[in-house]
Amino acid sequence: MSQLIRCAVIGASGYTGVELAALIARHPQLELGKVYVSAASVDGGKQLSQLHGRFLGLLDLPVTPLTDDELAQVGKQHDLVFLATEHQVSTQLAPTFLAQGAVVMDLSGGFRFADAEVYPKFYGFEHEQPELLKKAVYGLAEWNAEAVKTADLVAVPGCYPTASLTALKPLREAGLLDDVQYPVINAVSGVSGAGRKASMTNSFCEVSLHPYGVLGHRHQPEISDQLGRDVIFTPHLGNFPRGIVATVTVKLAPGVTAEQVSQAYHNAYDSSTCVRLYDAMNQTPSIKNVVNTCHVDIGWKVDEANGHAVLIAAEDNLLKGAAGQAIQCANLRFGLIDFPFEAGAAL
Numbered sequence: 001m002s003q004l005i006r007c008a009v010i011g012a013s014g015y016t017g018v019e020l021a022a023l024i025a026r027h028p029q030l031e032l033g034k035v036y037v038s039a040a041s042v043d044g045g046k047q048l049s050q051l052h053g054r055f056l057g058l059l060d061l062p063v064t065p066l067t068d069d070e071l072a073q074v075g076k077q078h079d080l081v082f083l084a085t086e087h088q089v090s091t092q093l094a095p096t097f098l099a100q101g102a103v104v105m106d107l108s109g110g111f112r113f114a115d116a117e118v119y120p121k122f123y124g125f126e127h128e129q130p131e132l133l134k135k136a137v138y139g140l141a142e143w144n145a146e147a148v149k150t151a152d153l154v155a156v157p158g159c160y161p162t163a164s165l166t167a168l169k170p171l172r173e174a175g176l177l178d179d180v181q182y183p184v185i186n187a188v189s190g191v192s193g194a195g196r197k198a199s200m201t202n203s204f205c206e207v208s209l210h211p212y213g214v215l216g217h218r219h220q221p222e223i224s225d226q227l228g229r230d231v232i233f234t235p236h237l238g239n240f241p242r243g244i245v246a247t248v249t250v251k252l253a254p255g256v257t258a259e260q261v262s263q264a265y266h267n268a269y270d271s272s273t274c275v276r277l278y279d280a281m282n283q284t285p286s287i288k289n290v291v292n293t294c295h296v297d298i299g300w301k302v303d304e305a306n307g308h309a310v311l312i313a314a315e316d317n318l319l320k321g322a323a324g325q326a327i328q329c330a331n332l333r334f335g336l337i338d339f340p341f342e343a344g345a346a347l
């Protein structure tokens with residue numbers, strides 16, 4: 001493919017949006033077109049690198065307010081539109097860009113469920129595009145690559161589901177999990193997981209380390225839906241900026257050995273450039289090893305005597321948990337190189 005794919009980012013001043021813009025700007029086969037904020041945003045017209053100094057020299061371009069005039073053009077002027085916007089905003093914008101002929105990658109949860117009934121219960125709004133829910137493809141890149149290759153609307157997974165599903169799916173698909181006992185997922189996220197907008201719960205003096213969304217977080221149905229079985233999921237907010245560690249306790253099917261578990265991971269991921277395996281936990285996956293990368297690191301340990309295993313996944317919530325996975329999906333959809341995973345790629 002010689003022609004560059006022209007990309008727009010909606011919500012570019014946000015934490016995932018700016019990471020997307022930076023990945024696109026460095027991608028040899030993508031071209032960064034316009035980057036947008038809401039029509040009335042206080043940041044309209046400012047340089048992206050003025051809002052995020054880390055990208056000075058790379059993202060010296062203004063953020064454009066998404067006015068009605070702009071809205072009428074985005075999907076005509078770009079081949080690919082990334083939505084790094086809040087869930088309901090994404091559901092309102094996606095149909096317009098699709099109708100204009102663009103491919104849409106949505107980082108929100110707005111299209112992650114085929115069943116519209118999930119939305120009032122877990123997202124607090126009625127979904128107004130139930131027909132699009134059936135067309136959207138869940139963009140867990142290592143598991144849905146074939147479907148992503150032909151999708152016009154990709155629902156990029158949530159950050160916690162990416163870590164949890166990457167750890168659990170190899171065992172589930174290989175039939176190694178016990179049928180009765182729910183996998184138990186405890187995960188800790190850095191504060192950027194909550195976005196850039198100020199709020200009391202995310203303010204410096206309020207954040208310590210605490211669970212939230214207990215038995216009611218919207219990522220529980222997302223993980224269960226994609227895994228094909230119920231789980232217990234408890235997220236925690238930690239006092240660091242970015243990264244997620246998910247520690248998952250599972251009961252194994254009767255007689256499953258450590259060797260079978262190891263084999264399932266290698267079968268699933270040996271050809272993946274994104275997933276790194278920590279065999280036998282000689283090292284423990286940690287945020288330090290994945291932050292500012294697009295990798296998800298997986299470790300595990302099996303106790304054959306009691307039939308349980310502990311699985312650990314670590315990722316950068318803004319990269320493999322959001323923008324990096326969106327770029328993986330764009331690579332699949334447009335038949336591009338495996339950037340940013342190919343040798344020598346710098347983030």
Ligand SMILES: NC(=O)C1=CN([C@@H]2O[C@H](COP(=O)(O)OP(=O)(O)OC[C@H]3O[C@@H](n4cnc5c(N)ncnc54)[C@H](OP(=O)(O)O)[C@@H]3O)[C@@H](O)[C@H]2O)C=CC1
Binds near residue numbers: 041086108317
């Ligand atoms: N943060 C994370 O770790 C992850 C986030 N996600 C999802 O990705 C999406 C973006 O998250 P995040 O980057 O954290 O969010 P932020 O709050 O950091 O950014 C939101 C962006 O959207 C813009 N925006 C708000 N309303 C509109 C609108 N009507 N039209 C256009 N732009 C708008 C905001 O700018 P302004 O308000 O100035 O217009 C800002 O640029 C969310 O759906 C989130 O759930 C998914 C995985 C991980």
Ligand SMILES: CC(=O)N[C@@H](CCC(=O)OP(=O)(O)O)C(=O)O
Binds near residue numbers: 107109157219237
């Ligand atoms: C720390 C924190 O607040 N994290 C966010 C999850 C971010 C994410 O993955 O976003 P989606 O909403 O797109 O699924 C939360 O728990 O709501």
